[in-house]
Structures are given as structure tokens and as C-alpha cells.
Amino acid sequence: xxxxxxxxxxxxxxxxxxxxxxxxxxxxxxxxxxxxxxxxxxxxxxxxxxxxxxxxxxxxxxxxxxxxxxxxxxxxxxxxxxxxxxxxxxxxxxxxxxxxxxxxxxxxxxxxxxxxxxxxxxxxxxxxxxxxxxxxxxxxxxxxxxxxxxxxxxxxxxxxxxxxxxxxxxxxxxxxxxxxxxxxxxxxxxxxxxxxxxxx
Numbered sequence: 001x002x003x004x005x006x007x008x009x010x011x012x013x014x015x016x017x018x019x020x021x022x023x024x025x026x027x028x029x030x031x032x033x034x035x036x037x038x039x040x041x042x043x044x045x046x047x048x049x050x051x052x053x054x055x056x057x058x059x060x061x062x063x064x065x066x067x068x069x070x071x072x073x074x075x076x077x078x079x080x081x082x083x084x085x086x087x088x089x090x091x092x093x094x095x096x097x098x099x100x101x102x103x104x105x106x107x108x109x110x111x112x113x114x115x116x117x118x119x120x121x122x123x124x125x126x127x128x129x130x131x132x133x134x135x136x137x138x139x140x141x142x143x144x145x146x147x148x149x150x151x152x153x154x155x156x157x158x159x160x161x162x163x164x165x166x167x168x169x170x171x172x173x174x175x176x177x178x179x180x181x182x183x184x185x186x187x188x189x190x191x192x193x194x195x196x197x198x199x200x
Contacts, residue, residue, distance in 0.1 A: 054091060057084035061097065064104075071107070078104035082117060085124075095125045095133060102144070111148035115141050119157070126164065132174045135164040139181060139188070146187050154191045162195065 047055070064080035067073035078101045085097035098121035105114035122137035138161040145153040161182075165175050183189050 050089070050091065053087040053089065054093070057087040057093075057097065060084040060087070061100075064100075074104045074108035075110060078102075078108060078110070078113070078117070085117075085120065090127070092124075092128045092130070095121050095128070095130065095137070098124060099137065099140075102140070106144060106147075111144055111150075115144040115148065115150065115153065118144055122160070129169065131164050131167045131170045132178070135161050135170070135178045136181070138164070139178065142188060142191070143185065146191075151191075155195065158192055158195055 060080045061084045064077040064084070067077040067080075081097050081101035081104060085094045085101060088094035088097055098117050102114045102117035102121060105111070105117055118137055118141040122134045122141060125131075125134035125137055138157050142154055142157045142161070145151070145157065161178070164170065165178060182192050
């Protein structure tokens with residue numbers, strides 16, 4: 001006995017078959033077609049000259065650090081920090097590099113180069129607006145000059161210190177801290193007094 005589906009039941013099957021006939025070939029074609037991927041172009045960003053110099057400076061300082069436990073190589077380490085500082089140019093990290101060179105020179109008993117390096121540290125700190133560090137570096141340079149019996153350098157360095165202490169960029173409490181430091185060193189305090197009332 002043949003069963004005849006109602007007309008309303010046959011329509012969905014017919015519609016589904018028609019949709020499948022239209023969609024499936026498209027899917028098959030899409031799957032068989034090779035996928036084209038656009039090549040990705042990778043470009044290396046060139047380091048700026050400043051970045052290259054700072055990287056070289058980092059290498060020099062790492063090398064210098066290997067000499068910390070060898071007193072006879074302190075001068076070598078100081079020169080490496082000096083070269084690093086020169087490479088850093090206007091970078092604020094140059095201040096640290098110059099100060100490290102100074103301390104290493106002083107430990108090597110090379111007080112002349114120690115003072116010069118500390119003066120460079122002060123100048124660089126002032127150049128980047130770090131007034132407190134600049135003032136303290138000039139004070140350090142004075143102490144080195146006194147230890148080296150270079151009294152002829154003292155008044156000029158203290159005048160530079162005085163100029164920085166008058167800067168509006170230096171808070172009153174930090175100015176007082178630098179002045180206390182000067183007062184705690186007898187020879188330094190005496191030299192400061194000789195500059196006159198403007199130094200107070």
C-alpha cells in the first residue's frame with residue numbers, strides 16, 4: 001500500500017534538499033580551493049644612535065664591575081665608567097657613570113681625575129635639572145680637592161654650589177640638607193664662610 005505524504009509535509013523536505021543542493025557545492029568548492037595567505041613583512045626597527053651608545057655604555061659598565069674586587073684595576077674600572085659616561089652624553093644616567101668613575105679614581109689614589117670626574121657629574125646633573133644631585137656632587141668635588149691639597153679649586157666649586165642652592169627647583173628642606181653637610185666638614189665649612197654672607 002503506497003502512503004502519500006500530505007502536501008504540507010513534502011514541502012519542507014523539498015526545500016531542505018534544494019538548500020543543500022545550492023550550499024554544499026559551494027562549500028566543496030571553498031574547501032578544495034587553496035587558501036591564499038598574504039605574506040607578513042617583518043621589519044626590524046633600527047636603534048637610534050642614543051640607544052646604541054647607551055647599550056655600549058651598559059656593556060662597558062658591566063665590564064668595569066668585574067674589577068671591583070681587584071684594587072689594582074680600580075683605575076681601569078674608572079676609565080671604563082668614564083667612557084660610558086661620555087657615551088651617555090645627555091642621558092641622566094651619565095651622572096651616575098661620572099660619579100662612579102670619580103669614586104673609583106679616588107680609591108685608586110688618583111685624586112686629580114677623581115675631582116674632574118665629579119665635576120663632570122655635577123655639570124651633567126645640573127644640565128638635566130637634578131639640582132640637589134648637582135649641588136652634592138660639587139660638594140664631593142670640593143672634598144676631593146681638599147684631600148688632594150688643591151685649595152685653588154675650592155672657592156670656584158663652592159660658588160657653583162651656592163648658585164645651585166639658590167635655585168627655585170631646590171626645595172627648602174633639601175637646601176638645608178646640603179648646608180648641613182657643608183657645616184659638618186670643618187675645612188669645608190671654613191671655606192664656605194670665606195665666600196661671604198651670600199653663601200649663608
